[in-house]
Amino acid sequence: MNKKDLQDxxxxxxxxxxxxxxxxxxxxxCIDILTQVNSAAAALKAVGMGLLDGHVRHxxxxxxxxxxxxxxxxxxxxxxxxxxxx
Amino acid sequence: MNKKDLQDxxxxxxxxxxxxxxxxxxxxxCIDILTQVNSAAAALKAVGMGLLDGHVRHxxxxxxxxxxxxxxxxxxxxxxxxxxxx
Amino acid sequence: MNKKDLQDxxxxxxxxxxxxxxxxxxxxxCIDILTQVNSAAAALKAVGMGLLDGHVRHxxxxxxxxxxxxxxxxxxxxxxxxxxxx
Amino acid sequence: MNKKDLQDxxxxxxxxxxxxxxxxxxxxxCIDILTQVNSAAAALKAVGMGLLDGHVRHxxxxxxxxxxxxxxxxxxxxxxxxxxxx
Numbered sequence: 181m182n183k184k185d186l187q188d189x190x191x192x193x194x195x196x197x198x199x200x201x202x203x204x205x206x207x208x209x210c211i212d213i214l215t216q217v218n219s220a221a222a223a224l225k226a227v228g229m230g231l232l233d234g235h236v237r238h239x240x241x242x243x244x245x246x247x248x249x250x251x252x253x254x255x256x257x258x259x260x261x262x263x264x265x266x
Numbered sequence: 267m268n269k270k271d272l273q274d275x276x277x278x279x280x281x282x283x284x285x286x287x288x289x290x291x292x293x294x295x296c297i298d299i300l301t302q303v304n305s306a307a308a309a310l311k312a313v314g315m316g317l318l319d320g321h322v323r324h325x326x327x328x329x330x331x332x333x334x335x336x337x338x339x340x341x342x343x344x345x346x347x348x349x350x351x352x
Numbered sequence: 353m354n355k356k357d358l359q360d361x362x363x364x365x366x367x368x369x370x371x372x373x374x375x376x377x378x379x380x381x382c383i384d385i386l387t388q389v390n391s392a393a394a395a396l397k398a399v400g401m402g403l404l405d406g407h408v409r410h411x412x413x414x415x416x417x418x419x420x421x422x423x424x425x426x427x428x429x430x431x432x433x434x435x436x437x438x
Numbered sequence: 439m440n441k442k443d444l445q446d447x448x449x450x451x452x453x454x455x456x457x458x459x460x461x462x463x464x465x466x467x468c469i470d471i472l473t474q475v476n477s478a479a480a481a482l483k484a485v486g487m488g489l490l491d492g493h494v495r496h497x498x499x500x501x502x503x504x505x506x507x508x509x510x511x512x513x514x515x516x517x518x519x520x521x522x523x524x
Contacts, residue, residue, distance in 0.1 A: 186290050194283045201276045210321040211345055217314040218348055224307040233515050235296040244502040257491050259297055262304055264522050319429050330416040343405050350436050362459045369452045376444050382493040383517055390520055393482040400475040407468040431469055434476055
């Protein structure tokens with residue numbers, strides 16, 4: 181997931197969130213709104229997974245290669261735990 | 267969670283997503299971006315929970331009282347399963 | 353999901369957890385153990401979804417029909433929120 | 439999380455799952471059973487997080503130090519994605 185891909189996904193998510201606001205405004209059926217909310221949340225999770233991916237492949241890998249991976253590994257594991265909703 | 271509260275939360279989430287785009291643009295540190303992504307995803311989940319709450323208290327309850335709850339119950343359980351990420 | 357189905361699933365999960373203990377004992381590769389842990393956790397989530405399903409279709413529905421659904425609805429929504437990992 | 443700690447946790451989870459079977463047998467209240475199911479699922483997730491932790495600190499780190507981290511990194515990211523319920 182490169183920078184352009186990330187930006188495209190985030191712009192689409194921003195549009196989804198605006199669409200949800202419109203649905204609330206127009207008193208759309210709550211289950212239909214919920215479906216859109218879940219879809220935007222899943223899209224955000226995918227962006228998060230893409231960021232984690234790039235982080236491991238670059239920052240963490242380089243730090244370990246330079247013999248200073250400990251801090252990056254701690255940080256990564258904390259991020260994975262948070263990402264997983266704790 | 268009333269309509270105004272929902273709109274306020276959604277507007278805040280929209281702002282968060284725009285903020286994340288700015289962070290990506292400015293090449294901010296990926297773990298910091300990830301923290302914001304997680305925060306926006308959690309805020310969306312809270313909106314989803316609020317919608318589910320209103321749905322059960324109103325639509326599902328009324329349908330059951332009118333003796334036609336079956337369809338609403340099916341729909342609710344499907345929404346809970348999706349909400350839970352399956 | 354009836355009582356027998358629930359018991360079968362729970363017995364299978366118990367067996368999975370015992371299998372994971374054996375894998376740990378035998379120093380199996382951690383990613384393979386993690387795969388089994390995820391599989392057991394997903395099976396437990398499916399049992400939870402089955403319980404929630406039966407609860408809504410019976411307890412919650414009956415309470416609402418008898419005009420005393422408020423407490424059951426509160427309890428249900430709390431359970432859904434917890435089920436969803438908050 | 440060392441081997442003994444992992445085994446202790448897994449034995450406790452096995453006991454929890456057996457306790458849930460007893461609750462089902464004795465027709466305990468479904469919300470109470472669900473609470474135990476959620477608790478066992480959370481305990482399994484914690485074991486999974488412990489395994490992931492050990493994996494990154496040892497296997498992944500060593501592979502990268504030996505210049506052959508690519509495969510381990512792929513595997514790790516796939517495990518994190520699955521762990522996160524996709």
